[in-house]
Amino acid sequence: MVFDGHSDIWSDVTIRSLRGETDILRKYHLPRLREGQIEGSIFVIWVDPPYDKEPYKRTLQIIDAVKKEIAVCDEIVIVKNYEQMMKAKGEGKFYIFIGLEGLSSVGENLRLIDEYYDFGARHAMLSWNEQNALATGVQGDPSRGLTSLGKQAVKKIMDKNMIMDVSHLNEKSFWDVVSMAQAPIIASHSNARALSNAERNLTDEQLLEIRNLDGLVGINSFNRFVSLDLSEQTVDNLLKHIVYICNKIGVEHVGFGFDFFEFMSVDSMRSYSDQDTSYTAGLEDCSKVPALLEKMRKTGFSDEEIDAISYKNFHRIIKKIIG
16 A cells, blocks of 8 residues: 655645535545555645645635535545554545645744644645745755754754655755754655756755655656656656665655646646646656556565555654654
8 A cells, every 4th residue: 555645635625616516536546546456645725826826715715625625425434643643544435634835824823833733734745846934945046944943843843743745945045944953854746856857856965964864755757757858758767766865865764745737727837847747757646656666566575564664664654753
């Protein structure tokens, strides 16, 4: 089975909910997730363009859509700790941790982090790609890192035993978070910059520091993070990222954060990609994940190593940080 450390499915749920649709996960997503052997995931609250102009308003819309979906779909369980996750897993329910992909919606009001926590969020990133009141994403000023308020936000997130995620941060913000880290951190959906020089990927130094903090890197299937060359955006080259990162930091620090996006419109990608598709050839959506696992097996990964990358490493992080 597989745990996906990063999914934008709440965005699709919100779009469809605002159109008047209901029971969206069961209609559009759960069948493919089951086919892909995905048993649970971090579903993030992400303020996608063009709604990033009013991030708090959009966040409230997403929260409302999530509440409606929870009320009608008995095949899912929102979990808030390791014990609840294992109970849901044992009952065959699809278990979901609520995550926060960026905190632009907070503005300068850190009390909103408490409100999101009360709603169920157990994971957070400070920024998406943008520069905000807390931190700087990869599209912001490279010389700007965390603000003083951002450092307070990091402390709050860690004090609340939420998973601190550094994907999307620029390098200065990354190292500012590292300097404060008192628990493992994760990069939930980032690959190796040595293999694809995309700004969202991690340098070797960043990979090693995540390892040093006993953290985890989630392998991302978004095509540009596999390769900037269109002809090389294939599952075989994604496999090279898995092998490279495992060799660099150890199998025990690697998981999956697939970032599947095929259900979203092309317009949502225009602020960070000029391509018409988001997927890697051979891994077009979550239903194709078993084919990747088989390729890993043929490459030489043992069943034990595949299980570790597929779900056990993320489970370890969840137990250690959230409890």
